[in-house]
Amino acid sequence: MSARREQILPEVPSLTSLYGQAVARSARLMVRRPGPIVARLPEIAYRVDDVRVDQSQLAAYQHLLGEAGTDTLPAGYVHVLGFPVAMAVMAREDFPLPLMGMVHVANHVEQRHPVHAQDVLTVRAWAQNLRAHRSGTQVDLVTEVGQADGLDVLWRGVSTYLAKGKPLKGLALVEAADGSRPAGGRDPEAPLPAVTANWKLGASTGRRYADVSGDRNPIHLTSLSAKLFGFSKAIAHGMYTASRALAAVGPARGDTFAWDVEFAKPVLLPGQVALNLTPTEGGTDYLGWDPRSGKVHFSGSVRPLP
């Protein structure tokens, strides 16, 4: 891997202004066709120091997601803390994929040590592993969260995004050797398991998660704003669904764990999600689907760290 330059940002960027920039950039790209896009990621990592937890935002997050109101940050909340830094990488002019058109397809989190509400944190984020995919181009956004005065990474997240369309030129097609679905994926033909929970998600679900996460991507807010981006209705944030599944697993997950999710069909709002939790050797697998159509929305697992 090439050496990445580290650039320190004075504070965690505002997601709202990043979305504003991204929308403006998409509009510019529509008006003025750019030259050939270089299939190369910016060789930079953004770092923000002295990141502190807003206690009232943490409480609101815990209440909305069904997490216990402790002083230990839920792994999904650490994602919320670090997400704007990763977004800032994707919003750069030299980022080769259009931010507004990208789909969050998978997320991997390692909670290596508990993160506490009083911790002063450092967040680092960069993009890596740009690769061609059957239906477009994929990229991983890596976020690491550590204590400001320590070298240890407490939390590490890898978010995989897909930009649909023709893969960028010059990228190798990275797929499983046998061309089948990625490791950990679910056989789409397998019968649905028993229901362990049923989420009734109101039309305001996206707005409520936006309130606690700061992620006001218009596709999640109202059906009108979602329509502008090609969705028939507002869709739930993928990380909202994954984080609720994590909360449902509860303390059985332990203090440290690996938390994986793969997103399939988006959850249209309002709507219902049937959830299954299946205890496995040392962990829990979860699956969310539409109880009416049987179509899978997401699948994942919470496992002890190796």
Place this chain on the structure above:
Amino acid sequence: MPSNSSPRRAAVIGSNRIPFGKAGGAYANATNLDMLGAALSGLVARFQLQGERLGDVAGGAVLKHSRDFNMTREAVLGSALSPQTPAFDVQRACGTSLETVTAIANKIALGQIDSGIAAGVDSTSDAPIVVSDRLRRTLIKLSRAKTLPDRLKLVASIRPGDLAPVAPDVAEPRTGLSMGEHQALTTLKWKITREAQDEIALASHKNLAQAYEDGLFDDLITPYRGLVRDESLRSDTSAEKLAKLKPVFGKGLGEGVATMTAGNSTPLSDGAATVLLGTDEWAAERGLPVLAHVVDAEAAAVDFVRGEEGLLMGGAYAVPRLLHRNKLVLADFDFIEIHEAFASTVLTTTAAWADEKFMVSKVGLPPLGRLNPAVLNVAGSSLAAGHPFGATGARIVGTLATLLSRAKQSRPDGGPVRGLISVCAAGGQAVAMILEAA
């Protein structure tokens, strides 16, 4: 009491409840406090406790207004008991008043008190409706705001959507599934048939109606607001009528597998029940009878959140552990009371007791064997009587103690006459108790 002996056993002296009403029925305008007060006053009158300072009173409700934070003490203050009688509130979902009986019995057994009342109440007609979290938080901030501009700013922040009231529902907070939906999954897993469930429901109505005819409740119930019998009781129901009802739970589980109807599921109810407990000496001093003694109790809980066990299967764990500790088997009981949250709860619980694989692998105890249906819910249970959540345990203790006392009188030279209670509760819980005729 000598300090080196095992604790004395608390005596069940008597009980009193009001007839249970249907949601929105006879008690539509009665509050939890009203109903608890009515049941308590009936008990005080029946046992001439006017002016008595009792050791303690434990009561509780599942759906409770925040203004009722001290509900049981308020009920005591509104009764003819001495105002010096202390009281406290308890909540263990549908096991609430089996838990209050346990609490009072334990205090008596330990010698801390020599008399007490255990009670429970619930109203689904007068359930607390609350405002949305956003509005509630804004109103709290508003009450703390010091300046007019601050207040106006807060008022302006209220959105129309914040004004929608929020009613409580019987869904489990962690799963979003109602109890019926949860039990439908368990029913399917244990392959319980519609016919078996309807049979339980029919027996409940027939047995409760017969018990009224036999005068069993003459000394157990005080009429209230025009009700003299439980409002849900249908003495004229039949297997045919029950078979006609359409399934209401489990409809999403596949073609033709839904078996739970309004007939074999408990109706939403209003009501209150009380039990008078004390030492044998306390009862004797006042010329009061002793019907039975509280032998032991056990609470259990299961992991339903991750789907490892059915929500209402706690009784499949509580009862085997309780019997094991007391070196008893099912055949040692003349009466077995299993709360009919749903007819299928009774069937899945008893099926689990008899299932060797389940018992050994999940409970870690030998199977209990088959239940003799002739000893099950002989005076009817919640399907016919109704199920005001907090009141059910006290209803069962009062009824069972009377049944035990009558059975003992009919064979005075026989061995011990025992009764077993199992009540499942929200949150994957259950409470079980053993009573023995005095």
